[in-house]
Amino acid sequence: MRELIYLTVLLPLFGFLINGIFGSRIKNEKVIGIIGSGVIGISFLISLGAFFETLALPVEQRQLIVTLFTWLNVGGLNVNFAYQVDQLSLVMALIVTGVGFVIHVYSIGYMHGDKGFWRFFAYLNLFIFAMMNLILADNFVLLFLGWEGVGLCSYLLIGFWYDRKFEKSTTSDAAKKAFIVNRIGDFGFLLGMFLIFLTFGSLNFNEVFSKANTFSVSASIYGFITLFLFIGATGKSAQIPLYVWLPDAMAGPTPVSALIHAATMVTAGVYMVARCSVLFASAPQIMMVVAVIGLLTAFFAATIGIVQNDIKKVLAYSTISQLGYMFLAMGVGAFSAGIFHVMTHAFFKALLFLGAGSVIHAMHEEQDIQRYGGLKKYMPQTALTFLR
Numbered sequence: 001m002r003e004l005i006y007l008t009v010l011l012p013l014f015g016f017l018i019n020g021i022f023g024s025r026i027k028n029e030k031v032i033g034i035i036g037s038g039v040i041g042i043s044f045l046i047s048l049g050a051f052f053e054t055l056a057l058p059v060e061q062r063q064l065i066v067t068l069f070t071w072l073n074v075g076g077l078n079v080n081f082a083y084q085v086d087q088l089s090l091v092m093a094l095i096v097t098g099v100g101f102v103i104h105v106y107s108i109g110y111m112h113g114d115k116g117f118w119r120f121f122a123y124l125n126l127f128i129f130a131m132m133n134l135i136l137a138d139n140f141v142l143l144f145l146g147w148e149g150v151g152l153c154s155y156l157l158i159g160f161w162y163d164r165k166f167e168k169s170t171t172s173d174a175a176k177k178a179f180i181v182n183r184i185g186d187f188g189f190l191l192g193m194f195l196i197f198l199t200f201g202s203l204n205f206n207e208v209f210s211k212a213n214t215f216s217v218s219a220s221i222y223g224f225i226t227l228f229l230f231i232g233a234t235g236k237s238a239q240i241p242l243y244v245w246l247p248d249a250m251a252g253p254t255p256v257s258a259l260i261h262a263a264t265m266v267t268a269g270v271y272m273v274a275r276c277s278v279l280f281a282s283a284p285q286i287m288m289v290v291a292v293i294g295l296l297t298a299f300f301a302a303t304i305g306i307v308q309n310d311i312k313k314v315l316a317y318s319t320i321s322q323l324g325y326m327f328l329a330m331g332v333g334a335f336s337a338g339i340f341h342v343m344t345h346a347f348f349k350a351l352l353f354l355g356a357g358s359v360i361h362a363m364h365e366e367q368d369i370q371r372y373g374g375l376k377k378y379m380p381q382t383a384l385t386f387l388r
Contacts, residue, residue, distance in 0.1 A: 001046060001049035001050045001053050002050045002053050002054060002064050002066070002085045003064075003066060004046055004050075005046065005047075005050055005066055005083050005085050005093075005136065006066055006068060006083055007042075007043070007046055008043040008046050008047055008093060008097060008132055008136070009083070009129060009132045009133055009136065011039040011040075011042055011043050012039055012040060012043060012125045012126070012128040012129040012132065013125070013126075013129045014039060015035055015036050015038075015039035015040070015121070015122075015125035016122050016123075016125035016126040016129060018035055019032055019035055019036055019118050019119075019121045019122040019125065020118075020119075020122035020126075023117075023118025023119065023121070023122060024118055026118065029108065029112060029117050030108070032117060032118050032121055033104075033105075033107070033108035033121065035121070036104055036107075036121035036122075036124060036125055037101060037104035037105050037108065039125065040097055040100050040101040040104050040125070040128055041097075041101045043097045043101075043128070043132070044094070044097035044098050044100075044101050047090060047093040047094050047097050047098075048094065050085060050090055050093075051090045051091075051093075051094060054085065054086070054087065054090060062086055062087060063084065063085070063086045064084075064085040064086075065082050065083070065084055065085075065138050065206075066082060066083045066084075066085060067080045067081070067082040068080075068081045068082060068083075069081050071141070071142070072141065076201055077197065077203065078202075078204075079139050079141045079142070079203060079204070080138070080139070080204075081142065082137075082138045082139070082142070083136040083137065083138060084136060084137065084138035084205065085136070088271075088274060088275060088339065089135050089136050091339060091343060092135040092267075092271055092339075092342075093132065093135060093136065095263065095264065095267075095342070095343055095346045096128060096131050096132060096135065096263075096264050097128070097132075099258075099259070099263040099264065099346050099347065099350050100124075100128050100259060100263075100264065102350070102354075103124075103255050103258050103259045103263075103350065103354070104121070104124060106255055106258075106354055106357075107120065107121070107124065107253075107255040110253065110254065110255055110357055110361070111253065111255070116160065119160075120157075120160060120253070123153060123156045123157050123160070124157070124255075124259065126149075126153055126156075127149075127150060127153035127154075127157065127259070127260065127264075127265075129149070130145075130146045130148075130149025130150045130152070130153055131146060131149075131150050131264050131265065131268070132146070133145055133146030133149060134146025134147055134149070134150060134268055134271075135268075135271060138204060138205055138206070139203050139204045139205060140193050140196065140203040140205070140208075141193075141203050143272070143275075144189065144190075144193065147186065147189065147232075147236065147268065147272075148186065150236075150260070150264075150265045150268060151179065151182045151183075151186065151236075152179075153260070153265075154175075154178050154179070154182070154249070154260050154261075154265060155175045155176070155178060155179040156175075157252050157253075157256040157260060158171065158174055158175040158178050158248075158249050158251055158252040158256065159171050159172045159174065159175030159176075159251070159252070160252055160253055160256065161251075161252070161253065162175075164251075171251040171252065173248075174248040174249060174250075174251035174252075175251070175252075177244070177245050177248050178245040178246075178248065178249050181235060181242050181244060181245040182235045182236060182242075182245065183235075184235055184242060185231055185232045185233070185234055185235015185236055185242055186232055186235060187231075188227075188228045188229070188230075188231025188232045188235070189228065189229060189231070189232025189233075189235075190232075191228040191231075192224075192225050192226075192227075192228030192229040192231075192232065195221070195224055195225050195228065196208055196225055196279075199215075199217060199221055199225065200212070200215065205275065208279075209278040209279075212278050212279055212282060213278065217282075219282070219283065219285075222279060222282040222283040222286075223283045223285055223286055225279055225283070226276070226279050226280050226282075226283040226286040226287075227283075227286050227289070229272065229273070229276060229279070230273065230286060230289065230290055230293075232269065232272070233268075233269030233270070233272055233273055233327075234269065234293065235269075236265065236266065236268045236269040236272075237266050237267065237268065237269030237270055237323050237326075237327070238266055238297075238319070238320050238323060239269070239293050239294065239297045239320075239323065239324065239327060240293055240296055240297045240300065243297060243301065243320050246261055246266065246316055246319065246320055247313055247316045247317060247320075249261050249316070250310070250312040250313060250316050254312070254353060254354070254356060254357030254360060255353075255354070255357065257312060257315070257316070257353045257356075258349075258350045258353035258354050258357070259350070261316065261319060262315070262319050262345070262346070262349035262350050262352075262353050263345075263346040263347075263349065263350045264346070266319065266323060267323070267326070267342045267345075267346065269323075269327075270323065270326045270327065270330065270338060270339070270342055271339075271342070273290065273327070273330045273335075273338075274330065274335045274338060274339055277330075277335050280330070281333065287330075287331050287332070287333065288331065289331070290327055290330055290331035291327070291328050291330075291331025291332050292331070293324075293327060293331075294323075294324045294325065294326070294327030294328035294329075294330070294331055295324065295328050296324070297320060297321070297323065297324030297327070298321045298322075298324030298325050298328060299321075299324070300324075301317045301318075301320035301321040301324060302317070302318070302321040304317050305317030305318050305321065309368050309369055309370050310367045310368065310369070311356050311359065311360065311367050311368075311369050311372075312353070312356055312360075312367060314369070315349065315352055315353055315356060318349070318352075319345075319349055322341070322345050322349070325341060326338045326341050326342060326345070329341060351385050352385075352386065354385070355382050355385035355386050358379065358382040358385075359372070359375065359379065359382060362375070362378070362379055362382075
């Protein structure tokens with residue numbers, strides 16, 4: 001099953017192509033929803049099979065590289081289009097496909113009657129394709145491809161209702177804000193990749209991390225590499241000072257908030273830091289920076305969230321605060337604890353967002369919690385999701 005891990009990437013791509021090309025002609029919401037959700041469900045089953053297969057192996061045999069083809073071979077740069085199957089990538093794959101499948105199914109009902117129904121499912125599938133590339137990549141170049149892909153999909157999904165107003169602006173403005181702020185962080189990520197290649201002569205994870213353990217590299221080089229990578233992470237994972245895009249990202253449909261801005265995309269920065277733990281462990285000063293930024297973000301965002309009245313804004317600032325806790329764990333070297341928090345947060349925050357979507361629909365699109373009250377009597381099942 002581990003050798004078939006590439007199907008977890010290709011299936012969402014097929015779903016995107018089918019719904020994207022033929023969706024407007026299919027016109028049947030049930031068929032579009034089954035195609036969009038089905039490819040993610042199958043990807044989850046493959047990931048689950050690969051997870052149990054890996055779990056049964058001795059620790060030293062749990063890593064597997066599945067190479068599809070040689071992608072780049074220019075000068076000294078040799079990059080394969082290859083996926084790395086190990087404990088970290090499989091846990092993230094289960095989160096992305098598992099939570100993603102549930103959100104796809106939820107979206108069939110939530111987006112019922114929307115004129116862009118087929119387009120919505122095409123974008124969701126494209127997002128899962130990009131996210132799976134990010135987490136399964138065995139090199140920085142393929143990871144960056146997925147990194148940029150989820151940035152593009154966030155733009156498309158946040159601005160999905162491009163003809164609607166959001167607060168004092170439009171959803172298109174919120175989408176552009178997310179896209180531009182993320183590009184600032186991505187510039188730092190690129191600088192980190194360039195410096196890694198200059199230092200180690202490779203962008204493959206195994207080669208870079210093995211050389212990091214054997215090469216005699218000055219602490220300042222490690223410091224710059226990890227600082228640039230962390231700048232990329234602050235953009236994607238909404239940390240101070242690049243957190244400003246995430247609250248406005250609530251302009252998108254609620255399933256988008258649940259999938260991208262609670263369960264998957266915003267945790268990409270945490271995943272990247274965990275994947276590069278060997279490099280970060282060699283730069284204790286930057287580890288301190290990661291911890292301090294995480295601590296400040298956790299406290300700062302939580303205090304803002306206390307005074308929000310919009311039900312989705314409350315959850316948005318809660319997400320930023322929780323991401324701060326994850327980076328705090330990374331900064332103190334508790335990488336396993338940070339990834340465990342990623343997993344638990346993905347499920348409980350997605351559940352909260354989906355519950356919020358149910359409330360918003362029931363309240364005829366009203367999102368001001370000051371206008372709510374006594375809803376448990378009328379929505380017992382939704383109340384149970386919030387309680388959990």
